[in-house]
Amino acid sequence: MTVVRRIGTALIAPLIAIVIAVVISAGVMLILGVDPLEALSVMFDFGDDPVQQITSMVTVLNRAVPLFLAGIAVAIAFRAGLFNIGVEGQYRLATVVAAGIGAMVTLPAPLHVVLVMVVAMTVGGIWAGIVAVLKVTRGVSEVISSIMLNTIALGLASFLLTGPFLGSEPGASIIRTETLPESAWMPSLDGLLGGLGLELPRRPLYGFLVIAVVIGVVAWVVLQRTRFGFDLRASGLNASAASASGVDAKRMVLKTMLISGAVAGLIGLPDLLGRNHNYNTDFTSGLGFLGIAVALLGRNSPIGIAVAALFYAFLDRASAPLQAADIPSTVVQIMQGTILLAVVVANELARRLARRRAEQANRQGDGAPPVIDPGAATAQPAGVGGPAPATATTDGGGTP
């Protein structure tokens, strides 16, 4: 009963959000003169032949991987009550350094990939660590310092790209780092798709998907099941209480930002190791900021973030076919925007609802035994097993 209810409570917010977003998006589409149902069917149309379909799926997955990592990086900090806006700078800098250093060394294949990852995580961690150090020693808000460090990181990345790590011919339109040797390429999962009896996609399915899944599982276990995760979440829920309980607030800020930054450092690697094999002037930017949206959408839980990243990627993929069907691709942005807004609203609504329910249920537990209406079926406090809580939907019980 309680489990069912807990899951129910967890699903309330996303459901409310989807309803709100669908209604608003449909309304906007109608105003734009677009048939919402047509738009929806285009979004779900992955192509006519198996190759197109599998390619579309791979496109979604490949896009979701960096979004997921970005969401996790943001969420780890969020959980500790820190707003890491610097994910953008952290991953851009980490990627260019990892690409540069990765191209300079020769190593056997698995080690080479590991080295690139370690370098990226280290750079991301250090960059985020600066934010933490400024916060604990000087009291600088992490929001401000991470925004500023973003600017510095972008400048630094440009400098590294055009200076020490420059690998492209002078005069080339796209400036690149030296291309990574093949030993640093992450093998794709196309073999796996083939093994499943599927067609080969037109672009490789990132092997980094596996790493992302591992990161997600580890993040979940650490946050939800370990002492460290408890301390981290406690710091986010109530910093004073966490301190009084023995959490060293400063070290927690430092550790959290280092971990968040290290994960952020990985964001660029799916593209770097799986496809581009070099960092260039046209490397995908803005993933750090999208990560904030994804984390928010996923309510800072790894599973939620995975769903949110896939959802974002799914909408992103739809932008080309929508245009091909003469539907403005801005529909995608509108949906992404409204769903985000809806999630924020729905989270708050769900939180209040849950609180009110808990209070009602508790009122029963609190004063119940003596005042239970003799006619009422259940004489037991809620949560023990009566059907009573399910009916606790009328308002008025809560003490807001």
Place this chain on the structure above:
Amino acid sequence: MRGARMRKAGLRAAALLTAGSLALAGCASDDSDSDSSGSGSSGGGDGDVKIGLAYDTGGRGDKSFNDSAYAGASAAAESLGAELQDLSPNADASNRADLLTQLADDGFNPIIAVGFAYADALAEVAPQYPDVSFAIVDSAVDGTGLDNATGLLFAAEQGSFLGGVAAALKTETDHIGFVGGVDVPLIQTFQAGYEQGARAVNPDIVIDVQYISPAGDFSGFNAPEKATDIAGAMYANGADIVYHAAGGSGQGVFEAAAAAGGLAIGVDSDQYETVGDAALQQVILTSVLKRVDVAVQSFIEDFESGDVEGGTDIVNDLSTEGMELSTSGGFIDDIQAQIDDYRQQIIDGDIEVSSTP
């Protein structure tokens, strides 16, 4: 896109009429890559030329590069009775390859990628569709091994040279400026031609040069506020004409010019026509036209007539009218003769314009 569809509908009859001749043209071609009968999922037999156009960041409506490509493609579509489909990339332009794939899967051929940023996506997608002809604006395919792609290049330094000539002839302070969007070699060719042209007229002219963002940071093509600041400083510093090669940031340069009472030179398309603001029109001395439309249109027409080889680059310059100087507003009518003189010297090879500053 709506426009494109309407045009499509209107031209369907014409397309049917010309289908036969197109098929003939296709047969006459000795290059199978340029076979104009549909390929991909649409299946063969309808004979329609279906033109696919994939834009660079900013998409349709940038009043510049992408719009110019669209103008060329739609002119070609009209003259050939072809279907035209254009796609814009998503916000972070991470789906360029997907756009090309979408077009190829939908049977479009030829497919034109607007902007050098498509180079990687093209290298990935083009080999997967050997029967489709691709073209990429501003990027060379020579040496990439892509034998079903054509690079549409521009001698931007030549056009910019004429812009420099116009600026040097028109300046009253012997002090002019250049605002580049992003400090990359492509944009540097604009700077190079501009400086050479200005110095050809007046070797002692002062030229302020500034880029909005460094290489690696593409925000400079879309930062009009920063452009306003930079150009404003140039005007305050004594420059009276500023040439911009900064894409969407150019608007900021015009606003700075209007505020400072100076003049500006537009780029790529005839910005006098596209700026959409009478007050700003008055500050646009001329525009260095990079005739993407001409290049795209002639590529499509070449494709249709089977003259596309693939694996080669086409350089559009003053001689092909791929580069020129706009005269809208009549601000440079008085110096047209001198400009024409320089143009002829370049075409004749008497003046060699370097593409590096």
Place this chain on the structure above:
Amino acid sequence: MTESAPLAVELRKVTKRFPGVVANRDIDLRVRRGEVHAIVGENGAGKSTLMKTLYGMHRPDEGQILVDGREIVLRSPNDAIAAGIGMVHQHFMLADNFTVLENVVLGQEPRRGPRLDRAEARRRIREISDAYAFGIDPDALVEDLGVGDRQRVEIAKVLYRGARILILDEPTAVLVPQEVDELFANLAELKREGLTVIFISHKLDEVRKVADSITVIRRGTTVGEADPRTTTARQLAEMMVGSELPTPETRESTVREAAALVVSEVTVHAPDGRALVDDVSFTVHEGEVVGIAGVEGNGQSELVDAIMGLRPLVAGSVRLGTHDVSAWSTRRRRESGLAFIPEDRHRQGMLLDASLWENRVLGHQTQAPSVRGPFIDRRGARADTARIMREYDVRAPSPDTPAVALSGGNQQKLIVGREMSGRPRLLIAAHPTRGVDVGAQAKIWELLRQARAEGLGIVLISADLDELIGLSDSLAVMLRGRIVATLDPTGITPEELGGHMTGGRGGTTAPGATPAGATRAGGGVAS
């Protein structure tokens, strides 16, 4: 009860059900015009539900509400306001960065054309302020006001809307004794002007002092009226709980030889270098309760922080048992047997949005049964939370209930239970029964006594002087960061203790100071 004048408010057989539970049943309430009528009851007894009914925040399922003899139906607070009923909430609802005037008129602005008529608003606020001796300045910024003034602004806000019947929900909970006296003086003014005040409280001494009549609520229903002149606080309390009451008195000494805590010459500075705790030394033996008395803000909180390791020492040392823990982290101190009941449970004691079992883990993140290796032992923590709920009478549906859903008393009992688990050697109990109803208070006292008998050393900080005197084996008085007196609680009166707290001596009250008021207010001293 049979006077000719109609009653200002009368409730007849009011019943309010929430799904599965009856929060109020057959409530009868008779409030005469021009009186201060107190409603007392334990937390969770149904006082708030009753007040919400009366203020139109929800409608009763049965029964009648009569105002001035006429039956009315209240659909919303607006109806209540129209009927002349106003409510002053326990938590003030004022915009800090607005002036008094702006706060008072908010939503009811007198206008001249489209603009706020400040002159008119100012005139009316002055009128109210003068009529009831509120002494509030319409142009003062609310953020500059003290708690007492803010409360008067709240009352003025209600009066401004024309209320003739005022509901005050736990108005003294946030006040210091002096302010309590001022409030009571204000209430007397209101009464003299013919207004009716319904006063909700569980502080029985205050109620007896200010109320003209008292209605006691227990378990959702009215158990009777009492006359404050003839009923003792103890009798009232027994009516509230329905049984005989314990007292905090513990006289048989359990003090042992070994020291549990030795604080020597501890000094703590504010960031600006001011000494907040100044050269403080004392020892707590096993089985001993050392009470720290003092008007709030005289360094007690900082002393607690220093013992907990939450604030750096400038000088001195803290020893826990035989270890000098001065350089230890808070966690290490807790691991070695330091337990802490914080003065503000919401700030330092709980994760409100987390479940009860997670709150059980809090502070014991490194100790069984909360953890196993680097992992949280969810099953162990849940089971132990269930144990605490059972043993400490924490009324909640399950260990998975979010802490925010619990009443203050139940939250506090959970904290006490949590801090008592793991056999601590020293407990810092800061205001352990603050904001807790009588039943829970007795329970907590009982627990502290028990733990003390088992050898726990306790540092007790409280504003409740009866509690301090009753529970402590020895008393230290803090004033301006220093310990100014060490007293034997045996035989000392609250009046004498109050004198020490304000720097006076014995029972003689320092001029202008508050100890007399403080001690009279009994259960709720705070300043």
